[in-house]
Amino acid sequence: MAVNAAKHGVKTLGVIGSGQMGLGIAFVAAVKAQVPKVLLCDASPAQLKKGVAFFDKLLAKDVSKGKLTQEEADAAKARLHPVDGIPALKLSSDDSPQMVIEAATESLAVKQKIFGSLASTLPLSTILATNTSSISVTKIAASAIAENAKAGSEDAIEGPKRVLGLHFFNPVPVMKLVELIPALQTSKDIVDRAHAFAEACGKTVTHSTDVPGFVSNRLLMPFINEAIMTLEKGISSKEDIDTCLRFGMGHPMGPLALADFIGLDTCLYIMETMYRETCDSKYRPSVLLGRMVDAGWYGKKSGKGFYDYPSDTRV
Numbered sequence: 001m002a003v004n005a006a007k008h009g010v011k012t013l014g015v016i017g018s019g020q021m022g023l024g025i026a027f028v029a030a031v032k033a034q035v036p037k038v039l040l041c042d043a044s045p046a047q048l049k050k051g052v053a054f055f056d057k058l059l060a061k062d063v064s065k066g067k068l069t070q071e072e073a074d075a076a077k078a079r080l081h082p083v084d085g086i087p088a089l090k091l092s093s094d095d096s097p098q099m100v101i102e103a104a105t106e107s108l109a110v111k112q113k114i115f116g117s118l119a120s121t122l123p124l125s126t127i128l129a130t131n132t133s134s135i136s137v138t139k140i141a142a143s144a145i146a147e148n149a150k151a152g153s154e155d156a157i158e159g160p161k162r163v164l165g166l167h168f169f170n171p172v173p174v175m176k177l178v179e180l181i182p183a184l185q186t187s188k189d190i191v192d193r194a195h196a197f198a199e200a201c202g203k204t205v206t207h208s209t210d211v212p213g214f215v216s217n218r219l220l221m222p223f224i225n226e227a228i229m230t231l232e233k234g235i236s237s238k239e240d241i242d243t244c245l246r247f248g249m250g251h252p253m254g255p256l257a258l259a260d261f262i263g264l265d266t267c268l269y270i271m272e273t274m275y276r277e278t279c280d281s282k283y284r285p286s287v288l289l290g291r292m293v294d295a296g297w298y299g300k301k302s303g304k305g306f307y308d309y310p311s312d313t314r315v
């Protein structure tokens with residue numbers, strides 16, 4: 001049994017979204033936390049297939065580097081089960097995940113729908129975590145109420161208490177941090193179990209209150225946005241902006257390459273959320289960022305952002 005398994009009690013984990021984050025979370029859950037069953041789903045069957053293929057690629061890479069033996073990789077692979085939607089997370093009347101982590105597209109409407117479906121499908125004992133980068137976890141928690149629950153019923157009161165933010169970083173197998181964000185409604189035992197789970201995934205955990213961007217993106221996104229505005233104003237080339245931060249400040253990646261890596265759609269959504277929720281002009285997204293998203297240039301995942309990416313490097 002992996003470290004902390006008794007503390008978090010997760011024997012089956014559901015992961016919603018098999019994009020770059022969901023796939024990474026499924027990977028550390030299977031490899032590091034050694035959760036016996038990891039159920040992975042995505043609204044797009046093609047993306048689910050791509051996610052599973054990338055999981056295999058990550059395992060093969062770890063085997064080739066000597067980080068995992070072939071037996072360990074095979075065991076991790078056997079823990080991963082692609083499923084075709086939220087109803088399939090409930091395996092039988094008495095077998096369902098103890099925890100679900102949602103890592104779907106950064107959109108409040110998408111997440112509210114998912115948490116409503118999760119609450120209608122899974123028992124009140126299931127921990128429901130969101131990997132959102134910026135959306136109010138409190139708002140997401142308020143949507144975790146079963147469809148037919150009456151106001152004031154146990155479902156309506158208890159449902160939101162098992163929701164919290166568990167913010168993994170990209171690429172999940174490499175980055176050591178998880179930011180834990182309790183909603184206003186979250187109960188203490190859920191926070192403790194989720195903390196133990198993140199540690200079992202090999203992560204160091206920090207806590208933030210539920211403010212737009214939490215700690216990490218409140219600091220990172222205005223920095224990235226300023227780099228995009230520096231490019232937009234013609235102050236310097238993209239290469240020089242990135243080189244300046246890499247060689248002058250010792251950053252492993254320049255801010256424009258990092259924005260491509262995160263996803264320009266995700267960066268824009270985070271800036272818009274921080275701007276809307278604070279009405280503070282320092283969070284105003286750059287026009288160029290908006291136009292690049294309009295063009296479908298989302299960065300590494302779509303093959304084009306500030307830089308170009310060949311298809312074999314993407315999830």
Ligand SMILES: NC(=O)c1ccc[n+]([C@@H]2O[C@H](COP(=O)([O-])OP(=O)(O)OC[C@H]3O[C@@H](n4cnc5c(N)ncnc54)[C@H](O)[C@@H]3O)[C@@H](O)[C@H]2O)c1
Nearest residue numbers: 017019020021042043044047103104105106132133170262
């Ligand atoms: N990219 C990052 O660096 C990063 C870092 C931390 C957190 N996050 C957050 O993680 C989440 C996912 O980001 P990502 O970068 O993996 O995005 P992504 O675009 O790579 O993947 C999102 C996936 O969600 C799927 N999806 C959309 N609606 C769905 C639904 N209703 N049910 C199931 N699947 C659905 C999409 O098909 C897609 O495969 C976002 O909330 C984002 O803000 C991203």
